[in-house]
Amino acid sequence: xxxxxxxxxxxxxxxxxxxxxxxxxxxxxxxxxxxxxxxxxxxxxxxxxxxxxxxxxxxxxxxxxxxxxxxxxxxxxxxxxxxxxxxxxxxxxxxxxxxxxxxxxxxxxxxxxxxxxxxxxxxxxxxxxxxxxxxxxxxxxxxxxxxxxxxxxxxxxxxxxxxxxxxxxxxxxxxxxxxxxxxxx
Amino acid sequence: xxxxxxxxxxxxxxxxxxxxxxxxxxxxxxxxxxxxxxxxxxxxxxxxxxxxxxxxxxxxxxxxxxxxxxxxxxxxxxxxxxxxxxxxxxxxxxxxxxxxxxxxxxxxxxxxxxxxxxxxxxxxxxxxxxxxxxxxxxxxxxxxxxxxxxxxxxxxxxxxxxxxxxxxxxxxxxxxxxxxxxxxxxxxxxxxxxxxxxxxxxxxxxxxxxxxxxxxxxxxxxxxxxxxxxxxxxxxxxxxxxxxxxxxxxxxxxxxxxxxxxxxxxxxxxxxxxxxxxxxxxxxxxxxxxxxxxxxxxxxxxxxxxxxxxxxxxxxxxxxxxxxxxxxxxxxxxxxxxxxxxxxxxxxxxxxxxxxxxxxxxxxxxxxxxxxxxxxxxxxxxxxxxxxxxxxxxxxxxxxxxxxxxxxxxxxxxxxxxxxxxxxxxxxxxxxxxxxxxxxxxxxxxxxxxxxxxxxxxxxxxxxxxxxxxxxxxxxxxxxxxxxxxxxxxxxxxxxxxxxxxxxxxxxxxxxxxxxxxxxxxxxxxxxxxxxxxxxxxxxxxxxxxxxxxxxxxxxxxxxxxxxxxxxxxxxxxxxxxxxxxxxxxxxxxxxxxxxxxxxxxxxxxxxx
Ligand SMILES: Cc1cc2nc3c(=O)[nH]c(=O)nc-3n(C[C@H](O)[C@H](O)[C@H](O)COP(=O)(O)O)c2cc1C
Ligand code: FES
Numbered sequence: 001x002x003x004x005x006x007x008x009x010x011x012x013x014x015x016x017x018x019x020x021x022x023x024x025x026x027x028x029x030x031x032x033x034x035x036x037x038x039x040x041x042x043x044x045x046x047x048x049x050x051x052x053x054x055x056x057x058x059x060x061x062x063x064x065x066x067x068x069x070x071x072x073x074x075x076x077x078x079x080x081x082x083x084x085x086x087x088x089x090x091x092x093x094x095x096x097x098x099x100x101x102x103x104x105x106x107x108x109x110x111x112x113x114x115x116x117x118x119x120x121x122x123x124x125x126x127x128x129x130x131x132x133x134x135x136x137x138x139x140x141x142x143x144x145x146x147x148x149x150x151x152x153x154x155x156x157x158x159x160x161x162x163x164x165x166x167x168x169x170x171x172x173x174x175x176x177x178x179x180x181x182x183x184x185x
Numbered sequence: 186x187x188x189x190x191x192x193x194x195x196x197x198x199x200x201x202x203x204x205x206x207x208x209x210x211x212x213x214x215x216x217x218x219x220x221x222x223x224x225x226x227x228x229x230x231x232x233x234x235x236x237x238x239x240x241x242x243x244x245x246x247x248x249x250x251x252x253x254x255x256x257x258x259x260x261x262x263x264x265x266x267x268x269x270x271x272x273x274x275x276x277x278x279x280x281x282x283x284x285x286x287x288x289x290x291x292x293x294x295x296x297x298x299x300x301x302x303x304x305x306x307x308x309x310x311x312x313x314x315x316x317x318x319x320x321x322x323x324x325x326x327x328x329x330x331x332x333x334x335x336x337x338x339x340x341x342x343x344x345x346x347x348x349x350x351x352x353x354x355x356x357x358x359x360x361x362x363x364x365x366x367x368x369x370x371x372x373x374x375x376x377x378x379x380x381x382x383x384x385x386x387x388x389x390x391x392x393x394x395x396x397x398x399x400x401x402x403x404x405x406x407x408x409x410x411x412x413x414x415x416x417x418x419x420x421x422x423x424x425x426x427x428x429x430x431x432x433x434x435x436x437x438x439x440x441x442x443x444x445x446x447x448x449x450x451x452x453x454x455x456x457x458x459x460x461x462x463x464x465x466x467x468x469x470x471x472x473x474x475x476x477x478x479x480x481x482x483x484x485x486x487x488x489x490x491x492x493x494x495x496x497x498x499x500x501x502x503x504x505x506x507x508x509x510x511x512x513x514x515x516x517x518x519x520x521x522x523x524x525x526x527x528x529x530x531x532x533x534x535x536x537x538x539x540x541x542x543x544x545x546x547x548x549x550x551x552x553x554x555x556x557x558x559x560x561x562x563x564x565x566x567x568x569x570x571x572x573x574x575x576x577x578x579x580x581x582x583x584x585x586x587x588x589x590x591x592x593x594x595x596x597x598x599x600x601x602x603x604x605x606x607x608x609x610x611x612x613x614x615x616x617x618x619x620x621x622x623x624x625x626x627x628x629x630x631x632x633x634x635x636x637x638x639x640x641x642x643x644x645x646x647x648x649x650x651x652x653x654x655x656x657x658x659x660x661x662x663x664x665x666x667x668x669x670x671x672x673x674x675x676x677x678x679x680x681x682x683x684x685x686x687x688x689x690x691x692x693x694x695x696x697x698x699x700x701x702x703x704x705x706x707x708x709x710x711x712x713x714x715x716x717x718x719x720x721x722x723x724x725x726x727x728x729x730x731x732x733x734x735x736x737x738x739x740x741x742x743x744x745x746x747x748x749x750x751x752x753x754x755x756x757x758x759x760x761x762x763x764x765x766x767x768x769x770x771x772x773x774x775x776x777x778x779x780x781x782x783x784x785x786x787x788x789x790x791x792x793x794x
Contacts, residue, residue, distance in 0.1 A: 036473070036491065036492055036493045037473075037493065038493035039473070039474050039475075039476050039490065039493060040473070040474050042476070043435055043474055043476060066493075070494070073494075073495050074493065074494065074495055077478060077495040077496060077497075077652075078476035078477050078478050078496070079476070079477035079478060080435055080436075080476035080477035081476060095397070096397040096398045097396075097397055097398030097554070097555070097592065097595070097626060097628045097642070097643075098398045098554035098555050098560075098628055100639075100642050101555045101556060101628060101630055101634050101639070102555070102556070105642075106734070106779065106780060109734075109779065110757070110779055110781075113757055113758075113777060113779070114757065133436070134395075134397040134436070134479075135396075135397050135398050135399065135400060136222070136226075136436075137221075137222045137223055137400040137403050137404075137437075138222065138223045138226045138227075138256070139223075139256060139398065139400065139552065139554035139555075139560055140223055140256030140257045140258075140259055140554070140560040140561065141223070141226065141227070141256075141259075142554065142555075142560075144226075151226040153226070156784055157779055157780060157781050157784070158755060158781045158784050158785060
């Protein structure tokens with residue numbers, strides 16, 4: 001039964017490009033290697049589109065000639081992939097061991113309280129998604145977190161309200177200087 | 186530039202060495218800006234840009250390098266004047282960097298007050314850098330710099346002078362053991378893969394680095410990627426494989442980018458591809474991305490993940506050496522394991538086996554972090570004592586606190602208490618005290634860390650990362666975590682410890698893969714050495730370290746409170762109230778125990794009981 005996939009044209013273009021860049025005709029022929037770059041393709045697709053909803057998975061299944069069930073299985077297995085849209089800004093608090101022993105847990109709890117969401121959730125206004133991640137490799141600055149691509153380090157729970165300000169949350173009464181650690185975008 | 190023969194390789198080395206000699210003769214200053222992930226997060230890229238824009242002259246040679254391992258001082262630069270050892274500067278800013286350059290150029294002298302190595306030979310005291318030898322020294326994006334330091338000469342030696350079995354024998358007699366956790370003898374693994382029947386074989390590098398507090402593999406990938414490429418080509422030749430895969434986690438964007446560049450350079454020069462150095466040997470290398478699943482570091486799960494499937498482990502045997510990727514014989518080693526190989530080939534097995542202890546040869550890289558002054562990456566000979574690492578290299582515990590424990594082996598390991606500080610670290614000694622080498626995370630904890638909470642932290646990790654395939658791991662770790670949650674929130678009951686121990690035994694013996702088999706270790710080892718802390722939580726409903734938030738209450742010391750209202754203003758839940766200039770008080774029902782009031786109070790008027 002032909003299955004018509006309802007997908008935004010700009011998404012399908014993006015996916016076509018990603019699939020073409022990751023597979024060579026030779027790989028298409030060898031069944032053993034067909035799915036080998038699937039994770040790479042999913043990762044790039046998510047980077048382009050933001051998340052991996054069902055129609056995107058179905059489109060990929062069709063394109064790569066892999067059962068949708070298998071793509072779904074892979075998507076839901078790896079924590080890198082999200083099937084839900086994420087907020088405008090992604091807050092990723094490092095919960096690696098070094099950060100944890102230096103109080104990352106309290107910082108995380110403070111974000112949960114301030115934003116009124118739990119790990120993995122997005123605020124109602126879709127401004128923030130809160131997540132925990134593993135060692136960012138910046139243990140020297142523990143505890144560390146990233147908001148989008150910006151890295152912040154040497155934090156305490158009372159820095160939390162000020163951290164949210166540049167991203168559109170109301171300022172608290174007194175703005176304290178926060179350690180911003182990289183200036184690249 | 187094509188490198189088709191050994192003399193081409195020699196030619197490149199000669200050119201680079203001559204260029205360096207010329208810089209020496211002309212008194213040209215070499216500046217290494219250390220741009221690993223940690224450096225970049227601290228602003229090293231900006232420093233590099235400013236230096237190149239404003240400091241690049243005919244008298245300077247400014248290069249970007251990887252991490253030299255001194256994370257606590259980031260961002261770092263090293264300045265080398267011909268004829269003298271490098272001056273290393275920490276906490277550099279763009280302005281400082283230009284001032285440093287100026288001082289070296291005009292006065293031929295370092296800026297003493299900003300130096301972090303007053304005594305230049307001291308920085309790597311007690312260390313022996315083999316796998317990290319080039320990290321922070323060479324520009325990882327230029328293959329010539331690797332070649333200048335004898336890079337790819339081990340590959341040349343292997344391809345042109347040695348038979349595959351010679352290579353394997355050399356590795357076997359070196360005594361090298363796997364650095365990814367298990368410590369399996371590397372030469373033996375290569376031999377199994379070599380003798381396994383079949384014409385199509387694969388070599389794989391495990392760069393998943395799942396231990397949530399370890400970053401040594403990343404540092405090698407970022408600082409010296411060609412070392413890995415060379416080693417994998419050597420492995421391919423030894424076991425009879427023409428295709429290699431590097432499985433690297435997607436969370437390491439910089440490492441990935443450097444690795445891609447390095448592979449591209451090696452392909453372009455002909456050090457990867459067909460007929461390498463005219464030997465007739467062909468080797469291709471591809472990258473596969475990990476996508477955030479700890480269990481994918483386990484070798485059978487990793488294989489499934491490379492195949493593009495869910496990363497679930499399977500029962501062994503068959504081991505990957507017999508049946509791995511797509512059912513073919515596959516060699517899997519860790520990044521650091523491979524990183525030792527070129528040096529072993531060049532310097533010989535007997536040189537390597539002269540370092541370390543009887544059963545653990547060579548060195549080990551540790552990611553030293555937590556409550557320690559000198560956070561960073563260190564490489565020490567096997568058999569170095571924990572005390573040397575913590576006190577001499579690590580500089581001890583900051584803020585005058587007392588050492589409580591060191592945790593090695595990540596979520597599979599255990600804690601080493603104070604009275605065992607003199608343990609000589611190698612595979613067997615760590616196992617004997619209930620921990621393990623693991624991949625090399627070494628987290629130091631002080632008196633403020635609660636050991637029950639740490640055990641809970643690791644169990645939460647393994648529980649979360651359990652792939653769910655086998656019941657003991659999926660359900661067992663969940664039950665253990667529930668008990669630990671209960672204990673740390675003050676609801677512990679008398680038989681909880683016994684329950685934990687019995688669950689631990691079952692999970693260890695009945696899980697399919699190493700994740701489950703080792704998941705109870707953090708609990709068992711803390712129960713062994715810090716049982717009294719568990720008991721204090723359960724019977725006295727107290728957390729001796731004052732770390733378990735649910736067992737604490739904040740209160741205001743009326744004698745000390747000046748009524749400044751700072752605490753009330755910062756409280757997220759308006760639990761604090763009072764009149765100005767009179768002592769405030771905390772409503773325990775509203776308090777969410779965030780600790781912000783205590784942090785804000787300038788008069789030490791808030792206490793934690
Ligand atoms: C749950 C689990 C996670 C693992 N994670 C890693 C890892 O992140 N990196 C690694 O090199 N080895 C890891 N290992 C060990 C691998 O299974 C395998 O033993 C190793 O890659 C072999 O390489 P080696 O002999 O060079 O150490 C893990 C094992 C288990 C059971
Ligand atoms: S543990 Fe947080 S950066 Fe390493």
